[in-house]
Each structure stands twice: as structure tokens, then as C-alpha cells.
Amino acid sequence: MTHAAQNLDTRSLQALDNAHYLHPFSDHKSLREKGARMIVRAEGVYIWDSDGNRILDGMAGLWCTNIGYGEKRLADVAYAQMMELPYYNSFFQCAHPPVVELAKEIAALAPEHMNQVFFTGSGSESNDTVLRMVRHYWSVKGQPEKFTIIGRHNGYHGSTVAGASLGGMKAMHKQGGLPIPGIHHIPQPYWFGEGGDLSPEAFGIQAAQELEKAILDIGEDKVAAFIAEPIQGAGDVVIPPSTYWPEINRILAKYDILMIADEVICGFGRTGEWFGSQYYGIKPDFMPIAKGMTSGYMPMGGVIVSDRVANVFEEKGGDFNHGYTYSGHPVAAAVALENLKVIKEKNLIHYVKSDIGPYLQAKWQTLVEHPLVGEARGVGLVAAIELVKDKATRTRFGENVGIGEICRDLSVENGLVMRACGDTMIISPPLVITHEEVDELIEEAWLALELTLSHLQAQGVV
Numbered sequence: 001m002t003h004a005a006q007n008l009d010t011r012s013l014q015a016l017d018n019a020h021y022l023h024p025f026s027d028h029k030s031l032r033e034k035g036a037r038m039i040v041r042a043e044g045v046y047i048w049d050s051d052g053n054r055i056l057d058g059m060a061g062l063w064c065t066n067i068g069y070g071e072k073r074l075a076d077v078a079y080a081q082m083m084e085l086p087y088y089n090s091f092f093q094c095a096h097p098p099v100v101e102l103a104k105e106i107a108a109l110a111p112e113h114m115n116q117v118f119f120t121g122s123g124s125e126s127n128d129t130v131l132r133m134v135r136h137y138w139s140v141k142g143q144p145e146k147f148t149i150i151g152r153h154n155g156y157h158g159s160t161v162a163g164a165s166l167g168g169m170k171a172m173h174k175q176g177g178l179p180i181p182g183i184h185h186i187p188q189p190y191w192f193g194e195g196g197d198l199s200p201e202a203f204g205i206q207a208a209q210e211l212e213k214a215i216l217d218i219g220e221d222k223v224a225a226f227i228a229e230p231i232q233g234a235g236d237v238v239i240p241p242s243t244y245w246p247e248i249n250r251i252l253a254k255y256d257i258l259m260i261a262d263e264v265i266c267g268f269g270r271t272g273e274w275f276g277s278q279y280y281g282i283k284p285d286f287m288p289i290a291k292g293m294t295s296g297y298m299p300m301g302g303v304i305v306s307d308r309v310a311n312v313f314e315e316k317g318g319d320f321n322h323g324y325t326y327s328g329h330p331v332a333a334a335v336a337l338e339n340l341k342v343i344k345e346k347n348l349i350h351y352v353k354s355d356i357g358p359y360l361q362a363k364w365q366t367l368v369e370h371p372l373v374g375e376a377r378g379v380g381l382v383a384a385i386e387l388v389k390d391k392a393t394r395t396r397f398g399e400n401v402g403i404g405e406i407c408r409d410l411s412v413e414n415g416l417v418m419r420a421c422g423d424t425m426i427i428s429p430p431l432v433i434t435h436e437e438v439d440e441l442i443e444e445a446w447l448a449l450e451l452t453l454s455h456l457q458a459q460g461v462v
């Protein structure tokens with residue numbers, strides 16, 4: 001036990017939580033009634049709650065604990081770095097060894113034309129940074145009217161004002177008067193939900209051409225950039241049809257606008273490449289990163305910047321009036337460096353690409369045999385299933401039934417963290433997951449589906 005509060009029993013912890021703790025993305029009324037699940041320790045791909053239940057973490061925390069839990073090497077470097085230099089900033093012409101080493105390492109992993117990194121504290125801060133960089137770039141180039149950034153409905157780019165505005169989550173926009181001006185959203189390449197009678201390939205082209213339409217409507221001279229996740233994560237794990245990214249690439253090559261590939265989830269191995277952009281052949285100007293860069297052991301994010309942008313900043317940009325107290329934090333940087341070493345030494349990128357990724361995807365496909373599952377899809381170690389009332393017509397149960405939440409709760413109660421996005425169940429386990437653990441994940445996912453079906457039958461919904 002590392003903290004006094006961990007000696008308290010579950011009820012006492014929940015009472016403290018209810019009295020004092022405001023949770024992110026939570027309905028506090030129902031949370032207070034039920035009481036939060038207290039997670040007290042973790043090892044490998046498993047977490048334990050305060051009642052002693054072991055749960056397979058099918059979401060790697062929030063898509064971030066890529067190397068799994070309990071990697072002592074990261075704790076050791078954090079301790080050593082805290083003793084050596086616990087904090088210093090990179091403002092005012094300073095730097096320190098861990099941050100410059102980390103920038104070098106990340107540049108070496110990024111696509112060849114991207115060699116500079118700006119550090120932040122999170123994925124959201126990375127996207128706030130990107131918005132400012134994009135507009136600064138065009139302003140420095142003498143084209144400040146190139147201001148609008150095009151994002152996608154249901155895209156997720158974080159929860160700060162700029163992050164939530166760039167994202168296309170309606171529920172987030174409703175709170176706080178978002179999006180801010182100068183952001184336009186186009187439809188997502190979500191074939192299962194929105195493809196209608198089109199084949200996935202035809203729909204992929206159609207969805208990509210929405211970008212061209214938007215550029216022409218707004219005017220190429222007013223569009224600054226396009227932002228998208230290579231695989232849309234929080235917005236239902238949308239695996240784009242095979243035609244989507246090639247068509248987007250064609251459009252981006254035709255018009256003078258910048259490409260922002262949000263790699264916060266896809267980065268650091270999730271697709272079986274270091275970055276999702278490499279998986280799909282995207283040529284970004286900016287790659288916001290976070291999560292897997294430290295495997296969540298320390299909060300840290302960043303923006304990898306292309307040479308064409310970095311050169312403009314250096315030559316003509318002057319002072320870039322932007323930065324965070326914790327930009328390039330030395331302890332976070334040291335932990336990130338060690339995390340990258342672990343990923344390399346364990347050969348995790350190759351493991352995801354050629355071994356555990358294909359293994360998980362093949363097993364995941366078997367879930368389609370369940371009467372509730374309309375589609376199973378995935379890439380590398382990220383996957384989704386669609387829960388449906390009718391497989392043939394791809395008809396969902398909808399908000400009133402709340403099947404996703406029912407399935408999620410039953411899944412967690414029976415030993416597996418799956419996440420619900422509406423009627424879609426998603427997973428994104430640690431990259432170190434073994435074959436046996438994948439087998440367990442699939443068995444538990446199937447059990448959650450069975451229990452969900454029984455629940456719906458008892459309610460008379462099916």
C-alpha cells in the first residue's frame with residue numbers, strides 16, 4: 001500500500017469520492033448513487049479493485065498503457081530523474097538532457113519528413129498547440145485568411161476548448177458554446193453507421209470527397225488544415241474503408257492545406273506501426289501525440305512537426321507565444337524515453353503487426369456469430385463490435401435501451417473492461433497482451449454479450 005487512503009475499505013473510499021471528487025466525463029447523480037469502482041493496483045494487463053476483483057483491462061486504461069502495468073524500469077528512471085533534476089522548463093532558451101534526447105528519439109521514429117517535436121502535458125494540449133501552430137504558420141506566410149480548420153463529425157481531439165472544438169462530438173459542443181469560430185466539420189467514414197446501401201469502398205470515396213466539397217465551399221484560400229485520427233477512436237473506433245485515406249491523400253495533394261494526423265491513440269504501436277500515419281500512408285504536417293508515448297505512467301503529450309512547417313517557424317516565425325509550464329517535463333521525458341526503450345526491446349511493434357494483432361483480430365471476428373453482433377472490425381490492437389437489433393438492416397437499439405452501457409457494466413462485473421460508445425463496444429488492450437490473455441478477453445466478451453442478451457430478454461426488449 002502506497003497511500004493511507006488505500007487502507008480504507010470500499011465504502012469509506014466511495015464516501016470520500018462522493019463528498020469531494022468531481023469526475024471527468026461522468027453523470028454525478030448516477031455515480032453518487034452507485035459509488036465509483038476503486039482501482040487499487042495493476043500488473044501486466046490486469047487491474048484490481050478495492051474488493052479484490054481482478055479485471056482484464058481491455059482498454060489499456062484510456063488507450064494508453066501500451067507496455068502494460070507494473071514496469072519497474074519506468075518507476076526507477078522517474079525516481080532517478082526526480083533526484084537529479086525534478087523540474088526545469090524549456091522557456092527562455094533553456095533545455096535539459098531528457099527532453100532533447102526524447103525529441104531525437106521521437107524524430108527518428110516519425111516519418112522521415114518530420115524532425116521537430118513540441119512537448120505538452122496531454123493530447124488535448126497537443127491539439128490546442130496544433131490549432132495555434134497552424135494559424136501561426138499561415139500568418140507568418142502572409143496568408144492569415146487561411147484560418148478555417150476542417151475536422152469530422154464524431155472525431156475526438158480532446159476536451160479543452162480547442163480540442164473539443166476540433167472534435168465533432170455534439171454532446172461536447174452543447175456545453176460551453178463550442179465549437180469556437182473557424183472550425184468546420186465534415187461527415188465521418190463510418191460505413192456501418194452511415195454507409196447505407198453503398199459498398200464500404202464506394203462509401204469511403206464519398207466520405208473522403210466531403211473534404212474536397214468543404215474546401216471548395218469555404219475556399220482553398222480560407223482553409224488552413226484538415227484534422228483527423230487515422231482510426232477514429234472515441235468516436236466508435238471507425239476503421240476507414242480501404243479507399244478513404246488514398247482519396248484524402250489525393251485531395252490533400254491537390255490543395256494547399258495542412259494535414260494534422262491526430263496520433264494520440266494510434267501512435268506508439270497500436271496499429272502495428274509506430275504511427276497510424278505509417279499504417280495508412282498519410283503524409284502529415286503535424287502529428288499530435290500523447291498516451292502511448294509514456295504508456296500513461298506520466299502525463300505527457302507533444303506535436304511532431306514537419307520540416308516544411310518547422311523551417312517556416314525558424315526562418316520567419318519570430319517568438320511563438322505559446323507553451324506550458326510542463327512542456328518537456330524532465331521526469332515525464334525520462335519516463336517516455338524508458339517506455340520507448342521497452343517497446344523496442346520487447347519488439348512490440350512487430351509483435352502487434354505480425355503476431356498478437358492478427359491473432360486478436362481473427363478471434364474478435366468470431367463474435368459476429370453472436371445474435372447481438374452486427375459487425376466486428378479492427379486493426380492491430382484496437383477493435384469494435386456493433387450491437388444490433390437486426391443484423392441484416394444494421395438497425396441499432398438506440399439511446400432509450402442503452403445497450404452499450406448495459407453490456408459494459410456486465411462485462412466489467414465479469415472481469416473485462418470494454419468501453420461503450422453508444423451501441424458500439426470497443427477494446428484497445430495493452431500491446432503486451434499474450435495469446436492466453438486474448439483467449440480470456442474473447443471468452444469474457446462473449447459472456448458479456450450472453451448476459452446482455454438475457455438482460456434484454458428479461459426486459460422484453462428482444
Ligand SMILES: Cc1ncc(COP(=O)(O)O)c(C=O)c1O
Binds near residue numbers: 158264291301
Ligand atoms: C485522438 C485523441 N486526441 C486527443 C485526445 C485527448 O487526449 P487527453 O485526454 O490526453 O487530453 C484523445 C483522448 O482520448 C484522443 O483519443
